[in-house]
Amino acid sequence: MINIRSSEEIELIRGSARLVAQSLDLAAELVRPGVTTGELDREIEAFIRSHGGTPEFKGFHGYPATICASVDEEVVHGIPGKRVLEGGSIVGIDIGVRKNGYVGDGARTFIVGEASEEALSLVGTTLDALMAGLEVVREGVHLSDVSNAIQQVAESKGYSVVRALAGHGVGTDLHEPPEVPNYGPRGFGPILKVGMVLAIEPMINAGGLGVKTLEDGWTVVTTDNRLSAHFEHTVAVGSEGADILTVA
Numbered sequence: 153m154i155n156i157r158s159s160e161e162i163e164l165i166r167g168s169a170r171l172v173a174q175s176l177d178l179a180a181e182l183v184r185p186g187v188t189t190g191e192l193d194r195e196i197e198a199f200i201r202s203h204g205g206t207p208e209f210k211g212f213h214g215y216p217a218t219i220c221a222s223v224d225e226e227v228v229h230g231i232p233g234k235r236v237l238e239g240g241s242i243v244g245i246d247i248g249v250r251k252n253g254y255v256g257d258g259a260r261t262f263i264v265g266e267a268s269e270e271a272l273s274l275v276g277t278t279l280d281a282l283m284a285g286l287e288v289v290r291e292g293v294h295l296s297d298v299s300n301a302i303q304q305v306a307e308s309k310g311y312s313v314v315r316a317l318a319g320h321g322v323g324t325d326l327h328e329p330p331e332v333p334n335y336g337p338r339g340f341g342p343i344l345k346v347g348m349v350l351a352i353e354p355m356i357n358a359g360g361l362g363v364k365t366l367e368d369g370w371t372v373v374t375t376d377n378r379l380s381a382h383f384e385h386t387v388a389v390g391s392e393g394a395d396i397l398t399v400a
């Protein structure tokens with residue numbers, strides 16, 4: 153069953169999602185050559201806690217950190233630590249925050265220093281794919297219409313959509329129904345209703361769609377070792393369109 157949230161609940165989710173967006177703004181300031189992903193994690197955890205939130209990923213199925221920091225061929229769920237960010241890399245930062253009992257979830261991929269044309273194009277296209285999906289979100293459309301819009305943008309540039317992972321509903325839990333795939337034909341899946349809240353998060357690979365999980369049990373990487381990018385917004389379904397909640 154897909155939860156329908158009241159406008160009061162959506163305002164509570166907006167409060168958490170705003171703190172996610174502010175944390176991602178902080179990440180944008182902190183990301184530079186020479187910083188470790190562990191330093192980013194510590195600063196962002198302190199920021200979230202000082203603003204009345206708690207890191208929702210920490211402890212989720214045993215996940216050990218506040219953020220996920222996924223560098224270059226890492227798709228998602230990279231565990232922050234001693235890894236030093238180098239100029240020319242890209243790093244996806246994913247953050248979940250709980251505040252007043254409700255959860256927001258968001259991610260952006262940042263360029264470290266000066267990036268290659270390939271990296272810039274992949275990151276730009278992944279954001280474009282997310283926004284194309286959000287353009288479709290409104291009461292009465294099929295969920296897979298959103299998925300299809302994302303896939304069209306990614307594949308029009310010759311990139312691959314990761315199929316092994318998907319977006320999700322979000323609210324009082326980090327992961328709620330429905331699953332939100334980033335590919336598929338139009339006209340399938342549940343019909344969106346006002347008050348549904350979705351975390352939509354395309355993961356787009358420069359090469360093939362294959363991914364695997366490393367021995368740490370978390371880090372998902374591309375099997376061909378090529379770059380991957382990830383953007384995510386938490387949005388509420390409205391009668392006229394998507395209400396993007398992960399804005400600062």
Ligand code: MG
Pocket residue numbers: 257258319320351353384
């Ligand atoms: Mg998510």
